[in-house]
Amino acid sequence: MIKTVLHKYSAAQPLRVLLVEDEPGDAHLVHCALRSSYVHCTMESVSTVAEFKKILDKQNFDVILLDLSLPDSAGLNTLTSALETAHNAPIIVLTGQAEMDFALSALEAGASDFLVKGDFGHDGLPRAICYALLRKELEAGLLETSKKLTLAAHVVEAANESILITNAAGVIESVNPAFCRITGYSAKDVIGHTPKILRSGLQSHEFYQKLWLTLSNTGTWQGEIWNQRKDGTLYPQWISICSIKNHSGNVQHYVSIASDLTAIRQAEQDVTRLARFDLLTGLLNRDSFHAELSLALAATQQDGYIAGVIILNLKRFRDINEARGMHAGDSLLRAVATRIKENLHKSDILARLGADEFAIILPNLGTCQIEAGRRALAVAERLLAILTQPFIIDNEAHTIEASFGINLFPQHPEQSAADVLGNAQTALNRIKRGTDHPIAFFEHSMGETARSRYTLERDLRRGISDNQLRLYLQPQFNANSVIVGFEALVRWEHPEKGLVSPGEFIPLAEQSDLIVLLDTWMLKHACRLLSELIQQNRAVPIALNISPRHFARADLISGIKQCLLETGVDPALLILEVTEGLFLRDVDTAAAKMRELIDLGLRFSLDDFGTGYSALAYLKRLSFYELKIDQSFVRDLPHDQDDVALVETILAVARSLKLHVVAEGVETAEQAAFFDARGAIVQQGYFHGRPEPAQNWLARLP
Template sequence: MHGPILTALLYNAALLLAMVLVFELASSRYRLDASRGTQMLTGGVLGLISIGVMMAPFDFAPGIVFDTRSVILAMSGLFFGALPTIVAAAIAAAYRFALGGGGAWTGVFVIVAAGAIGYAWRLRCSGSLAEVRGRELYALGLAVHLTMLALMMTLPTGAGPGVIAAIGLPVMFVHPLATATLGMLLANRLRRDRSERELQRSEALYRSLVDSLPQNIFRYDREGRLTFANRVFQQTIGRSEAELMGISVYSLAPPDLAQHYRSIDAEVLASGEPVSLTGTHPSTRTGELVHVEIVKSPIRAPDGTIEGIQCAVTDVTERREAEARVHRLAYYDTLTGLPNRSLLTDRLAQNLAAQRRAPSVEALMLLNIDRFKIVNDARGYRAGDALLKAFAERLQDLLRSGDTLARMIGDEFAILLPDVSGRADRASRRALTVAEKIHAELRRPLLIDGEEFAVSASIGITLFPDENGEDSPEAVLRRADTALHRAKAGTDQTAFFDTVMGESATQSFRVERDLRHALAHDELCLHLQSLIHPERGTIGAEVLVRWKHPVFGLLYPNAFVPIAEESTLIVELGSWVLTEACALIAVEARAGRELRLSVNISPRQFRQRDFVPRLKTLLAESGAAPRQLTLEITEGLFLHEIDEITARMNELAALGVRFSIDDFGTGYSSLAYLKRLPIHELKIDKSFIQDAPDDPNDAALVETILSVARHLQLDVVAEGVETEEQAAFLSRRASVIHQGYLYDRPEAAERWLERWRQV
């Protein structure tokens, strides 16, 4: 009897699998974890499939039938969950009950038990059902159908043992296999659902990313037919993606470029490697020329074959324009449009490198407009800028195409004469010829806004490379600058750098280097010279710096201060002097003595942004009283940024710091700034004092200064008082503070203070 039973069960199982396959194909558009309505619909379909298999059962006895409904309900519980299984079980149970017979209730129990066991198995699974294994499904089939055989004992009239004996072996052979087979199909469906969702997410993410990029990104097949276009590309072309799909990408390019792009694409398809290129072509929408960067990459199918090309086109027009602007700002002067110092230095370095390969002698010229500052001060910056532009245009007309004219800074220009000659004498003559042409051409006035300006220039020339053939741009510029300073001793002059000038420059460099060492190793010291009031006697002193040089002995300021003023070293030197002076004031104050000191401050030091806060900190930390400190400044400080200078002076004057105008009358003298600035004192330069008793002109100048001071209620200090006649001349005219060799010479601060304390 087992043969017919087995055949019937195999037929039923085949029917089950065929019906499930039909369900799989029909429901392929729905996910297994869809909405509640879809789940109920799925349960209904599963119930109908259960009815279908029950319509072709194996009839064991009247009212007792066997089929594969248990397989369906178990798989429903495992893969579809509670709601579809309840719906399917209800439909299947109703149909089985409607069939009637002695095994109706047992059939219902089997339906319910199969669904429940399948759902319990679902809850037991810790991982994804898509990864369930065949042996686990087979075990589920065994559990369900052993339970089904056990439920046969509920058949009426004691038919259970006979039924189990008759069908037990075929059932346990066919149904677990059918369960495992059906389970594998459904697990495969889950895996496919998961893959489809991941693919959809990937495609959505790719689309989102590609649409958010600023590049034009599109794909096309091997024939050039568009298959994808991002939002930027659609906007660039002016068509929607639907309009673009299928058209030839080459039809969107200008005809002369289309063939070029075809050849590039052929290379990509043949090599399988990406290709990058740049180009300039008219915009599809506006017709304006745009700069683009293009990357073409092959698109590979899963089997590795190339099925098309992805192209990313970036409009770099703005970036190129910005780079050009940055380059121009970095290497060109904004006023004249000429190369600036950076570009000149770069070209100088290139020429020096070329000279190492092919020896030659070339020339560098530095030019400075004579008395340019007078024009700038008298006519304003706008006229000064116009003069600089006209001067540059005049020079440019004199030069060859290979020469470089550059604006260095302010009114200083440079001319690089490349490949002048292989011999120094010829190179010198050529450079001198150019210099003379410049002098001659500048004798014609420059016309600016209808007004003629007569200008001349000082020119410094150096040849390079040096005698050793080893040179650097910095060294060449330094030599040319040295020559320029020599030329500026007059006006409309040209000077060459020579050995003597070179030795002088070397000496200055050594002084600067040694002075830095002196500041760091306590080689400087203070000297003081008395300030004498005719009635009150010594009222203070001027602070003077000396250098205790380890080789040359005691050096006076004229040996090193001018060199320091050409660099930032003057700021360090001035800070040291201020610090020492405040320390002296504080020491005497603690002893109950008020010491008034005058300290010279260079314009460069005063213009430092942190000068005022640093001086405030110094006064606070040292304990020096601000009213005991006088800062001696020169009139050159007032030539630039007068508003800023005024604000700084007022801030210090509010603390009690006094200001004295040193060498008054020798520089930019103006009654306007005397009224505007917090000035407390004028110092008459010794050049006026020396001949004042005998020279009517000097006497008149001194009397004028004294009159101004009296009306503005300013103190007056006379420098360089060396004779009784000079002292008497001053005393007859005003109450003037005297300073000079008549009273004492500058001496070391310790000795001066010792003598002062005794007085």
């Protein structure tokens, strides 16, 4: 032990000893005892307390030998003063035979040891020095350990996580305040019990067997557990358990640290609810309705029965909203949603598609087409009757009218959910165009419609080859009202019908290879136009749509390369707009093509953002340059708070992913001001400029 303490001292770094003694004979004995010992030391000697104080101001010592019977000594007061100024050096008191009581008092006052002068023995002095040094180290270690224990205790007490400590048998010995706050139990309630007091019954016996097996083999276990509070409520926790072992390797304690996951689970549910449900009514939103409709369509195609979808629109809602304010309008929509839901079957699926538009899936209407139609009509008539009854909003009666578009499905094997919903919307639009009856079915088998579509398709093919297409541009403005780009659009100038609405021929083209021909025509003419602008030093980016059908073709990339090569256009000036439909079938192939085109220098824009199934997933995975806020979210800004919330969310996503944003369908000064107030958002819409022949807009460029 003595040698262990002294191992740090050597001839190169000796122990520094200070002797305070006025008797030369006693001082000589001390010198002799140290010289003949195994202690490597140097020694300074002083003979008065005054000299003692002066030397302490100048030097530090490892140990002090102090005679308190000096002429200028104040006894124990001198010792107390020395302890304060000795820089933690241990003090050994030298005393005479008749001073034992005084020596014991010195020990009580803080001296490390005492020695009787002239009676040091063979190694009494070095042994006393070693013990004094050892005591100093032990006291320092104890102080450090005490500090650590105090800090650990504070951490445990202040922790937000529940901390529980058991003995080796699993009996609870200690819990922290967070445990009591989370569980509702007091420390007194649980100390002496086992953690079984918290079990919810949701985990099986086998679960706990595996837990203890893992803990026994590895010393740790972590995972999620459902526990039960004192009041009986269940709550999820993420728990980490570790075993504490002694030097022999035997478990002495188990420590459990648990985080309450209740708030996290609630937040997850809130996010899911925001993503799937309409904030105002609590009904499914448009995206969720599309997903449910896809499932219903697949079920009908597999099981052979008929289902139906109803879109209903509220008439006069906007009048009430404008006359009585948004609060009354919101209250009315909630009341309408409740009334519809109360009059539907439990299996029927209800959603809010837009401001004043609702949709219903009738999942099983039987196998007879006529009977299915009757049942769907009965539902619509029942809803029509209950919706025409007055609604009491803010103690005032309000009456509304409703119109219903009905579509029965499936109609053919290749039909999609978008087709089904679009057909119901077509039926509803027929009412809006002036039909007297408020309920209309989509009539799929109308011969005239089929003939019209065939004729239109034939004429469009001829129009592409006969140069009947026209390139139109719609400008995109920044917040300073400067044109920063264009969207390229195609128009068809029929030799007999004049300009054909793109809403008439684009959907038709998308159902065949005609859309590829249109895309190719647009690409060539947009590149030629950019080439002219580059030569005039007036080039701005031009965006154009690429359809999923065209994007899937093997010759897409080679065709784009050839077009760029022929025109010499900087690829960075060409922005390809794609929709989420591009990725629904084979996202990996689509992503690979995107990366190859991006490597060429082209940029991609995600069109109609927020109207599809999983735009956020694609934004994270794929390298988009910009996203376009769909005009359906802009139409009711800034009055529709749901749309405001959705647009704010989209802008937040864009900021976090560092994407440019284009707002489509900006038609009013209020909408323009809404986006101007939210930073560098490019705007496109009738408020800034309608689509016009390309040369018209180019003439206005500086």
